[in-house]
Amino acid sequence: MDKVAPVTIVNVGYRSTNYWVVSAGTSRLLVDIGWPGTLGIMKANLRKIGVPLREIRYALATHYHIDHAGLAEELKREGVPLLVLDVQVDAIPIMKTWTKPGDNYVDITQNGNIIISFEQSRQILSQIGIAGEILHTPGHSDHCISLLLDDGSVFTGDLPPEAYAFDNPCALASWKLLREKGATRVYPAHGPIKSIDETPGVRSPE
Structure with a gap:
């Protein structure tokens, strides 16, 4: 096991989507992966913050939509393994149906995928x-996941905010789970970082 180091979080996002580099020293995890055909932009953003691509131990998509996982195969070819939750496996081939030829999307192969359970x-x-830990947090799509750190930081992808999920019981149940597990600070895929209580929302019944 690697020596535990203080965790740092940096946003290397572009085109209105946040991509989070979670680091323990020089051991790093990329949460959400990037648009297809944008490897050069991702590499440039990593260089700006002084993160060598080789230090990224895994790439993790909160869900398989092209703005979150479109760069997965290109990163795998650069030596970054793809960490896939078992509930996400069937969603990977479906993502291609949302792409156009101009997107320059590279199909995700099984080679280099590390498939795990929660x-x-x-x-x-x-x-x-x-x-x-990684938790199953459906609400935007059935295969959505969130990364919850023990310090309360949670990376929620496109999980709808509680304030706007009053008609989405699945999302409300996911937020309830995150609260029960100790989430305090939300790192979304779009928009600013917030305290989980910064914008009061409608919570699911106890």
Whole structure:
């Protein structure tokens, strides 16, 4: 097991989508992966913050839509393994149906995919020095996941904010789970970082 180091979080996003580099020293995890055909932009943004691509131990998509996972295969070819939750496997080939030829999307192959269960996530993360777990948080799509760190930071992808999820019981249940698990600070895929209570919303019944 790698030596545990303080966790830092940096946004390397572009085109209105946040891509988060979660680091324990020089052991790093990329949460959400980038638009297809934008490897040069991702590399440039990583260089700006002084993160070598080789230090990214895994790439993790919160869900398989092109703005979140379109760059996955290109990153795999650069040596970054793709961490896939078992509930996400069937969504990967469907993503291609949302792309156009001009997107320059590269099909995600099975080679280089590390498929795990939610129960295995804490152990996998601990091996790269990150204390936390991956949780199933449907509400935007059935295969959506969130990364919850033990310090309360949570990376929620496109999970609809509670304030706007009053008619989405699935999303409300996901927020309830995150609160029960200790989430305090939300790192969304779009928009600013917020306290989980910064914008009061309608919570699911106890």
